[in-house]
Amino acid sequence: xxxxxxSGGVVVQPGGSLRLSCAASGFTFDDYTMHWVRQAPGKGLExxxxxxxxxxxxxxxxxxxxxxxxxxxxxKNSLYLQMNSLRTEDTALYYCAKPAMTxxxxxxxxxxxxxxxxxxx
Amino acid sequence: QSVLTQPPSASxxxxxxxxxxxxxxxxxxxxxYVYWYQQLPGTAPKxxxxxxxxxxxxxxxxxxxxxSGTSASLAISGLRSEDEADYYCAAWDDxxxxxxxxxxxxxxxxL
Numbered sequence: 001x002x003x004x005x006x007s008g009g010v011v012v013q014p015g016g017s018l019r020l021s022c023a024a025s026g027f028t029f030d031d032y033t034m035h036w037v038r039q040a041p042g043k044g045l046e047x048x049x050x051x052x053x054x055x056x057x058x059x060x061x062x063x064x065x066x067x068x069x070x071x072x073x074x075x076k077n078s079l080y081l082q083m084n085s086l087r088t089e090d091t092a093l094y095y096c097a098k099p100a101m102t103x104x105x106x107x108x109x110x111x112x113x114x115x116x117x118x119x120x121x
Numbered sequence: 122q123s124v125l126t127q128p129p130s131a132s133x134x135x136x137x138x139x140x141x142x143x144x145x146x147x148x149x150x151x152x153x154y155v156y157w158y159q160q161l162p163g164t165a166p167k168x169x170x171x172x173x174x175x176x177x178x179x180x181x182x183x184x185x186x187x188x189s190g191t192s193a194s195l196a197i198s199g200l201r202s203e204d205e206a207d208y209y210c211a212a213w214d215d216x217x218x219x220x221x222x223x224x225x226x227x228x229x230x231x232l
Contacts, residue, residue: 044224050221105213107156108166109171110168
């Protein structure tokens, strides 16, 4: 059974930093590109970032580019999101998401339960 | 403002057929597959339709997807009270400003 378990969400002040983690199981982690997607309270889904299967390629939404860094450790079946220079508009539930297929443009068949990041003074 | 355009709300009575539209452009829906997700209150999104019209195992055949040009739609037939949820369309985007784009979501109410 595929499982994605996010952690690391807390309340942080504007300008602060945070590292989210996603522990994956139930599939061959290093076969897949992995993604982070967020959802602000009461709002829709927003794609944040993706990382290729080997970590060699990373891409970001314009809203987080230069502030967030995605990474992975295939030996630990884990995905990470380093979030720096946090803004109030980064407040959201952050989901780790697995694509349905190993092709780079495949979208998601499994999502974690999310971890809540609140940026507030 | 979402890249893909969905109506903010839709409604129907039990047993009815409801459709939800999703409009995009040549860089997303026009050249890539469309996915649909159902999000029940307080839960993570669940995959309903992948590759425009394919249903994952376990998704009832009451749910169907279609795509034409730069638009797509999700149809739900035999509407049930448990279908009340938010529905999102999504697609890969080739424009390099956002690799994955979502619709703003449609809140479906079962009257």
